[in-house]
Amino acid sequence: MTTPVLPEGGPTPAATARDADTLRVAFVGEVDHGKSTLLGRLLLDTGSVTTDRLDVPVEDGGLAFLLDGLTEERADLFTLDTASAVLETGSRRYVLIDVPGHAELLVNMATGASRAEAAVIVVDCRERAAEQTRRHMRVLAMMGVTAVVCAITKMDLAGWAEAEFHTAARQVAALADEIGLALVAAVPVSAMTGDNVTAPSTRLPWYTGRPLLDTLADLTPWGDGGAPLRVEAQDVVEGRVLARVLSGELRVGDRLVAPGEDARTALRIERFGEPPQESAATGDNIGLVLSGPPCAPGTLLAPPDRRPLRGDRWRVRVLCTAEDGFAEGARCTLRRAGADLTGRIARVERHWDSARRAPDATDRGPVRFSEVAELTVLLDRPADGDDVRVCAPLGRFMLTDGSVRILGLGIVDQIAGEDRR
C-alpha cells in the first residue's frame, strides 16, 4: 500500500501565536559553521549576558563558550548538548537555542530544535549547505518550524564578497524549496567581527537588507491555525479536573465530550489564588469544574461537533533517533499529550536518510539512526487523535519501545481503522 506523501510539517499559518512577545529560535546547521559563535555574538552585543560568562577572549573562541559550558565542549571546541539563552529587544523576548551539529548528536539537536518555533540556518559562506545543514532543515520541516532565516556566516573569511554570499544563499533557498521550508531572508554576517549581526556593516555595502537581529523581528511563528479545542485532563483534585488546553480556546459554558461518555459542560475555569476566568487559551493549565462526574486523568476532551478522529491504524512519520534503530513488528509506545498509546509497528512503508530526498520505492527493511520513516502503527485499541496539520500538540509524539528506550520523534499523518465510537 502506498499513500500520498503529505507536505511536511505543522498546521496552517495564522496571525497570532501562543504569545506574540516570546519567540524561541533554534540555531541549526553543519558542524563548525559557527552556530554557537553567532549566538554568542548576538548575546554579547545586546548586553544579554553577565560579564563573568565571557571568561575567554573573543579572539580565542570565547563567544562560543557563552553557551558551551561543559569542560569537554571547551576542550574539544564543539557543542555536545543543547542550551539556550534569552535576548530581549524592546518588543520581544527571544529564547535563542543552540544545538550540536555533529551527526551522531542528532538526539540533542532534535531536543533543542523541538523547543523552537523559529530557526536560523547557519551556513559558512565558503562551504555552503552541507550534510547536516540538509538534515537539520528536514528536521525543522518535520517539526513544523516554519519561520526560518538563513545566516551566511564567516563573510570576513571570504573578503566580504557578494558573489560568495549569493551563491550560498541561492543554494540554501533551493534546498529549502525542495524540503518545504519557507525562508524569510538570507543575511550575510561575520560572527567573529560582529558585522551585520546586530548593526549594519560598512564592509557589506552591496547588501541592502537589514542586520540579522532585525530580520528576526519578521519571524512570525505559525499559530494554531484555527485548531479545534482540545483539552487534556491531567489530574483530579476534590472534584475539580486539573486540565491543560492543548489547542483552541475554552470558554465557560462550552460543551465537552470524552470518548464513550456523555457530554459535559464547563461550569468554571479556575486558577488557584486568582478570580474565576471566562476563558482559557492554548497552553493554559487550569482547574476545570465540569457538570457530571469528573473524567479520568489522560482523557481528551473535545467539542461534540469537532471531535478528533478515532482509530487503531495510524499512519505516522518518525525521525529515528535510536542508535540501533528499529524494525517492522516491534512493540512500541506513542507518548503524547493525554495518555500513552501502545501498539506495534505493523508496517514500515519506506524510510530514507533524513539528509536525502525521499525515495519513490517502498523499503520495508529496518529503520536506521537518523532516518525518516513512514510507518503504519497498529494500536492495541482505538484511540482519539488528530492529524498534525489539524492540531499540532495532539499530532506529535515521542516513540519509545515501551520501556526506557526512545526510538524517535513522530508526527501523525492519518488515522484510520476500526471505529468503535
Next chain:
Amino acid sequence: MPSALRDLENDTVQVLREVRGRFTNPALLWSMGKDSTTLLWLVRKAFFGDVPFPVIHIDTSYKFRQMYEFRDRWSREWGLDLRVHRNEKALAAGMGPTAATKLECCTALKTNALQEALETGGHDAVLLGIRGDEHGVRAKERVFSPRDRSFGWDYRNQPAEFWDLRQAAVDEGGHMRVHPMLSWREIDIWEYVRQEGIPVPDLYFANDGNRYRSIGCECCCSPVRSDAGTVTDVVIEVRRSREGERAGRAQDKEDAAAMEKLRALGYM
C-alpha cells in the same frame, strides 16, 4: 499577567502535574532560596493550595538563621510535610567549610545528605528549583534528568526531550531529577515574586548597603553592594546588573569547573 511569565508558569505547572501522574513517590527539595520557594509556590498553584509531595530540606547546619526561621514559619503556614536531612556522621566527624575544600564540604553535607534522604524516603523523583541561566553547566540540563544508582549525571548521554514530551522511566535503583524551573531567569523569578507576592527571606533585601543575591550556607555566601530594600528595587537592580548572580558563591570559585564536578557527583 505579562504573557512571558504566564508561559513560564504554565510550563512549570504542566511539569508538576505530569510528575504527580507519572511517579509514585516524588519529593521536592526546598532550600528556602527564592527559586525553590517559587517552585513551592507553583506547586500550590498547580494543586489548588495542596502540596502533594514531601518537602525535603538538606540542612548543612551552616545556613543563615533567617533561613531556618523562614523554613519553620512557612512550612507551618503551608502545611508542608517537611523532612529535614543532615549528614550527621560527617558533621560529627567535624566536616565544615574550614575543615576541607568547598568541593568536599558540599559533597559531604549536600550531595551525600541528599543521597541518604532519597534512600530513606524511597523517592523515585525529586523536584529541584535550578535554573538554566545560573550556570553554563546547569544550562545543559534536561527537565527530566535520570540519575543512576550511584547518583551520577551522564551528561554525555542525556535522553531526548521532544516538544514537551519526556521519557519518565529510570533504571533500577536510580531516580529522576526534575527541573521545572529550567527556563526561568533570575529576573523572571523576581518579577514573578513581585506579581504573586511570594515570601522570600529578608537576606535578599538591603541591610546597611548590602544584600545577598544568592543564598546558601552563611560561611560561603558574600553579599553584594546594594540599596535594594524592596522586591521592586531588586527587580530594577537585577534588570540593570551585568554581574553574575552566583558571584558571591564561594563553591563556584574554587576552580573553574567546580560546578561541573559537583554536578557529576550528584549535586543539585
